Amino acid sequence: MEVKYKTLEIVNTNPNSGVVYLYLNRPSQRNALSRDFFSEFPEALSSLDQNPNVNVIVLAGAGSNFCSGIDLKTLSSAADPASSADRGRFAERLRREIKFFQDAITAIEQCRKPVIALVHGACIGGGIDIITACDIRFCSKDAFFFRQRG
Template sequence: MPTYECFKVEVAQHIAHVQLCRPDALNSMNKAFWTELPHCLRDIESNTDARVVVISSTGKHFSAGMDLSVFSDPKLLPMGGDPGRMGEGLRRLVLQLQDSLSSLEQVRIPVLAAIQGGCIGGALDMVCAADSRYCSADAYFTIKETELGMTADVGTLQRLPKLMPQGVVRELAYTGRNFTAQEAKALGFVNEVYESHEALLAGVMGIAAQIARNSPLAVTGCKEMLNYSRDHSVEDSLKYMATWQSGMFRPNDMMKTFQAKAMKQQAEYEDLRPVKGLFEG
């Protein structure tokens, strides 16, 4: 695995642990963050045997969100000249930021987010793209952009209404208020609240280990189907499921499961094939 400015990555027992590692800067999402995140996830998918990713953080807060230097960097976004061209440049930058966070959905293995302290603005956009979210009792979340005078633009307003009731999401978006770990749990946004950061990591790693013990082909099929079903009708999703099953289902993993259960052992499954680019080895 390469080294990163914004992330520390460890892979063990089929679990990739990705930690935001800039606590002195409140793990704000600077230019390097947006560049490194999709590369990090694709490196894990391509070059490791990981079957699940856990994203956690260091320090008091999960992340303070977008580092405003991203929008003030004249190399990224020249703020002058023809308004039409400036607008087109801003649109392209926002699309690139959106694509960076969408990598959590696009990677074929589950991504679990373990959140402590503040999960603010762009950080909320990010965890909305995870498969499941867990937090410590001191966690809080906010659609901070509204309070700053702009509309959240990299995923929260598109994904959060699929995860929580519309009326609540609208209130949170219009007010920009904080919502607590307990409120997030009651609304179904997070799966579980843990008493401390240490308990949070232990709990989420335990869930990741359960996922990693299952057939990776079955798990990636679940993620593919759930993502597709979220954005399509039931009828279309059922047809896609039938097509997927006709191409991907083989009895090998089921037979390994049955044999292992009969012998009261853990089944050992073959890893998925590495993801390679068109012209890679």
């Protein structure tokens, strides 16, 4: 039974090839990374890693962009100081949120199967973190990159 994800799609175009495509699948939001993504992505990678019929994972974005970075709603909810009564509790909650986000990227590094990023259109912020963790990156002529410093 194949798992259905809110933010991802797994496509195996040829079951005999061992190549599986893992799509960031929020094209209407330019594949912005939502909270659901950060939960689903490590789970999907682990599942593919454990599947003996998978030899290579190709990571791509659905629609006209690879990834527009972290969804601003996800980011603002993680960094809302009003959600905690004191500064220490807020700082600890923020640290845990950042670790939760980072664990999704670390899942690529922990995957024993090669992960190849196919980048087209925008690759911004967290999208750059994702492709940097991949084993190989291929970019189309229309690919562009932006990472905010700070």
